[in-house]
Amino acid sequence: MVTPNSPKPNRFSRLANGSRRAAPLIAAITLGVVAAGLGWYYLKTSEAEIQANLESEAERLRTDVVVPIQNIPAGTALLPEMVAKRSVPSAYVHADVLTPDMIDGFLGRQLSVDISAGKPLLANFFVTPRKLFSEELEAGVRAVTIPVDEVSTISGMLRAGDHIDFLFIADKDGGTQAEDAIVVPLLQDVVVRATGQITSEQFSELRKRPDIANTVDPYRQRSYTTVTVGLPPVDAQRLILAQKLGKIVAALRNADDRQTLDTGTNAQQLASYINSFRPQQPVVRAAPGRAPAMVEYIVGGGGVKTQLQTPLAALLGAAAVPGATVPTPQAPAVAGTY
Numbered sequence: 001m002v003t004p005n006s007p008k009p010n011r012f013s014r015l016a017n018g019s020r021r022a023a024p025l026i027a028a029i030t031l032g033v034v035a036a037g038l039g040w041y042y043l044k045t046s047e048a049e050i051q052a053n054l055e056s057e058a059e060r061l062r063t064d065v066v067v068p069i070q071n072i073p074a075g076t077a078l079l080p081e082m083v084a085k086r087s088v089p090s091a092y093v094h095a096d097v098l099t100p101d102m103i104d105g106f107l108g109r110q111l112s113v114d115i116s117a118g119k120p121l122l123a124n125f126f127v128t129p130r131k132l133f134s135e136e137l138e139a140g141v142r143a144v145t146i147p148v149d150e151v152s153t154i155s156g157m158l159r160a161g162d163h164i165d166f167l168f169i170a171d172k173d174g175g176t177q178a179e180d181a182i183v184v185p186l187l188q189d190v191v192v193r194a195t196g197q198i199t200s201e202q203f204s205e206l207r208k209r210p211d212i213a214n215t216v217d218p219y220r221q222r223s224y225t226t227v228t229v230g231l232p233p234v235d236a237q238r239l240i241l242a243q244k245l246g247k248i249v250a251a252l253r254n255a256d257d258r259q260t261l262d263t264g265t266n267a268q269q270l271a272s273y274i275n276s277f278r279p280q281q282p283v284v285r286a287a288p289g290r291a292p293a294m295v296e297y298i299v300g301g302g303g304v305k306t307q308l309q310t311p312l313a314a315l316l317g318a319a320a321v322p323g324a325t326v327p328t329p330q331a332p333a334v335a336g337t338y
Contacts, residue, residue, distance in 0.1 A: 061090040065120045066098045072115045077108055083121065096122040133199055142236040143193060145228040146243060154252050158227065160200040162192045163255050166239065170246030184264030186242055187235055189253070196224025 067086045072078070085100050098106060098121045110127045137143055148158075158164070168186040193200055227250065231239065242248055 062087045063090045063093045063097075064100055065093060066100060066103050067118050067120050068115050070117050072111055074111050074114050077110050078106060078126075080107060086118075086120075088120070094120065094122055096124055098123060131201065133194070136193070136199060136201060137230055140232065141230040142233050143228055143230050144236045144239050145194075145226050146239065146248065147225060148227050148250065149225075154250070158192060158195055158250065158252060160192050160195050160198055160202070161255075163253050163257070164190055164192060164229075165251040165253060165261070166190060166242075167249045167251055168242050168246055169249065180267065182264055182266040185261040186248065187231070187239060188260050189258065190229050190231065192227060193230045194228040196226060198224070 064085050064087050066083050068082055069084050070082060072082060083103065103121075106121075106123070106126055111125055112127045113125055115121065115125060133143070165185060166187040167183055169181065169183050171180045171182075191200075229239075239248070
């Protein structure tokens, strides 16, 4: 308590009193800064130790890869003297890298890109070899190629990978008339392996190319005059023989359609089907118990009038049929002077 007679506190005493009050706060801040510094130092030290352990582990796990010992330009066929084995950390090995046990399958193949010396070789650095068509055929399958026209190719819309039926058109019993023709299902649900020079696998690869949109037909500006199918040996023989005996037409079907035909169609059946749609010719009949109507014929000449009687129904029936003749009257009914 300050009394009137007590001396007034000077500036230094006030500063000393304030310092004593702030001492706990200053001490707490100082301790916090020291603790943060120690924590940061501990974390950095631990991180360095962990990184060193990881690098040491990565160095211990290594994989042998194949690298070129010289710069190799694109288009060069890889030879054994161009490559060597190198050991690299497994953590840095690419998934497509070539290892010494894989290199034999790539020797002699052309590179699609330029390769620098020491850069590990990858499988996608090489040109994809064209697969032989015979390698696409399963065991027990024979490929048969037949010539096709605009009708057999469904106006050029037939594609490799489509499912088709082969319909055989021939003259029944070796006849030469149109009424002897017959159509039978020769082979059904056959997969087209190639159209012209484009196989089903090549067509699938064309559809996957980024420069060809899904809405663009890769067959555009391409034409073909042959179709190749894969068949069992017995069916292959039937198809070859059918080409010599008549005409073959390909009918396109949905790839998921498994329906089959058991019968064919001949010309007589087709004619009966067409005639079933023709209108029926009317038939004139006399009423029961009434004599048929008669028509009077007047024959001129020689001054004699003759009346001939002919049933009206017979005349109408003959007129209803094109090319029919009118029946000749049998006897005169009335004769007189003209």
